[in-house]
Amino acid sequence: MRKETLEQLALFGSPPSFAEEIPVGQVNLPPWDEFKAAFNGIFARGHYTNHGPLVAELEEAVKNALGVRHAICVTNGTIALAIAARALRLGGQVIVPAFTFPGTVQALSWAGLEPVFADVDAHTHGLTAASVAPHIGPQTSAVLGVHLWGTACDPSGLAALCDAHGLQLFYDAAHAFGCSHAGQFIGGLGRIEAFSFHATKIISGAEGGCLTTNDDEIAARARTIRNFHQAHSFADVGLRINGKMSEAQAAMALLSLRHFDAHRDHNRRIFMRYRERAAVWRGVRLYDYPNGEAHNYQYAVLEVDSAAGLSRDDLLDLLRAENVLARRYFHPGVHHLSPYAEQARPPLLPVTDALCRSSLQIPLGPRVDEGIAEVICGLIDLALAHADEIGRRLQARREGVPG
Incomplete structure (x- = not known):
């Protein structure tokens, strides 16, 4: 009424x-008969994790859908970002927006890096070369852009800036599966990109995530880092983590991709x-x-x-x-959340603060x-x-x- x-x-x-x-x-659940058939196959094979056939099938499907050389499926999008940072061999500081999901920034902290917050563009809600440039310093190793709402985050401007300063550029593409920039699907921008297959994303594995890259060496490191088992080694990486995707997650994501x-x-x-x-x-x-x-x-x-x-x-x-x-997205801003709110000199981010007061998702x-x-x-x-x-x-x- x-x-x-x-x-x-x-x-x-x-x-x-x-x-x-x-x-x-989103909560896009697959048809029940398709779900039952997929999970009956998992039980029949008795292969539940450790890089099973459905994970391999999903990686191939994502790679083909996005037009990239490599897709590496992992436990979730936050783990994907942490693995990406380790695969890039970053140190020191990484410039990142505060107008984003907290996991974007916390992944950097878990990887042993110091996030440095930059403001975003009032219209696109993403980082730009102009907003990032003032924050580049001697400890800066990379920029982590976020394709917020699925809109590409100034790829050409950030790439030129990072090239000029010798910085790595990578992206949080959690929102951006099936979105394009300059006619090319997001997935091959920067050195590596991280997608989320969380239950609320349009591609849902109930949980899950994926890394995509066109760099063979970075892909080899990421595949090795995501697994504790020495048998699954493609590069010399040092620290590893249990970041594998399960067959159940892959089954859900494949069904989601089908629809x-x-x-x-x-x-x-x-x-x-x-x-x-x-x-x-x-x-x-x-x-x-x-x-x-x-x-x-x-x-x-x-x-x-x-x-x-x-x-x-x-x-x-x-x-x-x-x-x-x-919902209020992303109130109050990551720079106002612990542990970042305890910084001695809180960053001045007027556009981010304004968006945190004005944005509403319906x-x-x-x-x-x-x-x-x-x-x-x-x-x-x-x-x-x-x-x-x-x-x-x-x-x-x-x-x-x-x-």
């Missing part, structure tokens, strides 16, 4: 728009409905994707500014009361159809039309004023 008055809002005592919660994550086109097309339909409705929203921008590039449409991200008349957090409270589980994926998207858009319409009154009531509630 479309709500048309403030009294109909769950925030002010009425029943929510949805009886069940609508999550923001990738359908999931992407569904996402695109919902995203286009959001885009159409967002065109008239005052003070609310829907993050859009580059024209002419492939995209997975995995995320629908809003930016709420002062022209909306209510804050991002007010809109978040309104939607969550209606069982729309919108639902996409298989739990959202066009009817649900229309209801969500209607709630945002109502919120913007009565922004001043909603803000006044919420402020009064916070101050304990009746009514």
Whole structure:
């Protein structure tokens, strides 16, 4: 039912728009018969881990899908980044955005590196050569860019900057499977790229991750680092870790890859409905994707500014009361989280801080159809039309004023 008055809002005592919660994550589960067949095969073979046939099949499929020389599947995306850093033989400091998932930065710390935070571009939400350059110092060994929301992170600008300073360049591509830059699928940019196959990603292994590279030597190191067993050695690497992908993860990811086109097309339909409705929203921008590039449409991200008349957090409270589980991404920013918040000189990241105050992810994926998207858009319409009154009531509630 479309709500048309403030009294109909769950925030002010009425029943929510949805009886069940609508999550923001993808959660693309395969058809049950395909899942059973895949897992029956695992049981029949009795090969559950240690580089089984499904892992090998997935690596070949990813390599072919992305047009890269090597794909190395691992336990998850965070382990993938830590392995990438070790495979690159990095030391000292690595420049990285704070507007990202904490695992991006913590992977560097686990690899024994010091993250140095750079600000991001207000429009793309990613690092640029201009934002990175002031942070390059004598201890800098690399730049870790993030293809946030699946948009490539200034590959040409960062590559030129890193080449000029003798730095390694690699990428967190957790959001970017099936996305392209300059007509080429993301996966072969920089020295190495890390993908996530988490349950909420468009390619889901329930958990899992993958490294892709066109560099034979780096691939050999990564394959060796991910495994404790000496028999699985391709390069002299020193430290190793148990970062293997299981056959169960590979089975799920292969099924997800089989249905990738359908999931992407569904996402695109919902995203286009959001885009159409967002065109008239005052003070609310829907993050859009580059024209002419492939995209997975995995995320629908809003930016709420002062022209909306209510804050991002007010809109978040309104939607969550209606069982729309919108989320603040990436509040409050990794630089404000432990252990990085304890730095003696906190970094000045005005764009990152502004985005952490303004960004809001709304639902996409298989739990959202066009009817649900229309209801969500209607709630945002109502919120913007009565922004001043909603803000006044919420402020009064916070101050304990009746009514």
